[in-house]
Amino acid sequence: MTTIDPTGPVPPYRQIAAIIQARIESGEYPQGSRIPTESEMVGTWEVARTTARRAIALLRDQGLVATVPQRGTYVL
Amino acid sequence: MTTIDPTGPVPPYRQIAAIIQARIESGEYPQGSRIPTESEMVGTWEVARTTARRAIALLRDQGLVATVPQRGTYVL
DNA sequence: TTTCATTTGTCCGTATGTATT
DNA sequence: AAATACATACGGACAAATGAA
Numbered sequence: 001m002t003t004i005d006p007t008g009p010v011p012p013y014r015q016i017a018a019i020i021q022a023r024i025e026s027g028e029y030p031q032g033s034r035i036p037t038e039s040e041m042v043g044t045w046e047v048a049r050t051t052a053r054r055a056i057a058l059l060r061d062q063g064l065v066a067t068v069p070q071r072g073t074y075v076l
Numbered sequence: 077m078t079t080i081d082p083t084g085p086v087p088p089y090r091q092i093a094a095i096i097q098a099r100i101e102s103g104e105y106p107q108g109s110r111i112p113t114e115s116e117m118v119g120t121w122e123v124a125r126t127t128a129r130r131a132i133a134l135l136r137d138q139g140l141v142a143t144v145p146q147r148g149t150y151v152l
Numbered sequence: 153t154t155t156c157a158t159t160t161g162t163c164c165g166t167a168t169g170t171a172t173t
Numbered sequence: 174a175a176a177t178a179c180a181t182a183c184g185g186a187c188a189a190a191t192g193a194a
Contacts, residue, residue, distance in 0.1 A: 011180085050181090071191070
């Protein structure tokens, strides 16, 4: 579990997005699989839900994942 | 916590810059770490925010630190 | 069918930090 | 020196839909 640095020059939400992206590219999260939920990210990295949401939104904007309401976010 | 002399020949912003520089060179603020924020300097030395900003600007001009908008100032 | 937990969607307010004027 | 704007982050609350029990 990679750790994030809230005092570093890179905002936490970008650090989290980078971690997820690395796991997608490594195959840890295969195409079609679901990435961690917002709540799981909150528990894993001890960040606010807004931060987790922003990380997911960034991945979505990059076309890496798609979010299904009430279901989760899945790797494209 | 070194004190600042507002009546001395050396302007407060230079005194502060010197203090920070000494801490960088001593390793108290390692490379990549964040130095105190403007507000922290204001609280620590009871100076105006302008003074803190000027001290940081001086360190930046000397190439000792880099400021990342919305994140802070970091030791190079 | 009803109940329940899960998950995302959408607000609110507060705090911090820098940028600008 | 003061006010304003913007970005980031936290915490909380409630709604809505889904799917499982």
